Amino acid sequence: MFEKVIEPRVSETDGAGHINNTTIPIWFESGRDEIFRLFTPDLSFSNWRCVIIKMNVEYVSQIFYGRPVTVQTWISRVGNSSFEVYEEIQQDGKVCAKGNATYVNFNFETQKSEPIPEEIKGVMSEHLYEDKLIETE
Known part of the structure; x- marks a missing residue:
C-alpha cells in the first residue's frame, strides 16, 4: 500500500461545511x-x-477542514499494459471515500499502449490488495 497524508485547505471546503466532492x-x-x-x-x-x-x-x-486525511492506495489488478488501483481516504480512522481507477502504460510518441x-x-x-475492489454497474 502507498500512503499519503493531506492537510485539507479552507479553499477545499464548500458552503455545506465539508470538503467539496470535486476535491476527492x-x-x-x-x-x-x-x-x-x-x-x-x-x-x-x-x-x-x-x-x-476510468475512475x-x-x-x-x-x-x-482542520483534520488531516490519509490517502491509501493499493494495486488491485495488473494486466499486460494496464493496471487498476483501489483507494481510500480516511479521516479520524474512518473511511470517508473510496474509489478505483484504471491506467494504461502509454507511449505518447507512438500513441499506443505498451506492455508494463x-x-x-x-x-x-508488493502493493496488491485484491479484496478492495469496487463493484461498477
Whole structure:
C-alpha cells in the first residue's frame, strides 16, 4: 500500500461545511504519485507513461477542514499494459471515500499502449490488495 497524508485547505471546503466532492479525485490522484514514479522516475511530462482511462468514486462520509486525511492506495489488478488501483481516504480512522481507477502504460510518441515492464510489475505486486475492489454497474 502507498500512503499519503493531506492537510485539507479552507479553499477545499464548500458552503455545506465539508470538503467539496470535486476535491476527492484530486486527492486520490495525489496518492498515486509513487506509482507514477515507477513509470516515470523523474516525473517528467516529456516522458510520461500513465494515462487514466476510468475512475469511480464512492462518497461514504463527510470530510472536514482542520483534520488531516490519509490517502491509501493499493494495486488491485495488473494486466499486460494496464493496471487498476483501489483507494481510500480516511479521516479520524474512518473511511470517508473510496474509489478505483484504471491506467494504461502509454507511449505518447507512438500513441499506443505498451506492455508494463516486468520490473514495474514486480514492485506493483508488493502493493496488491485484491479484496478492495469496487463493484461498477
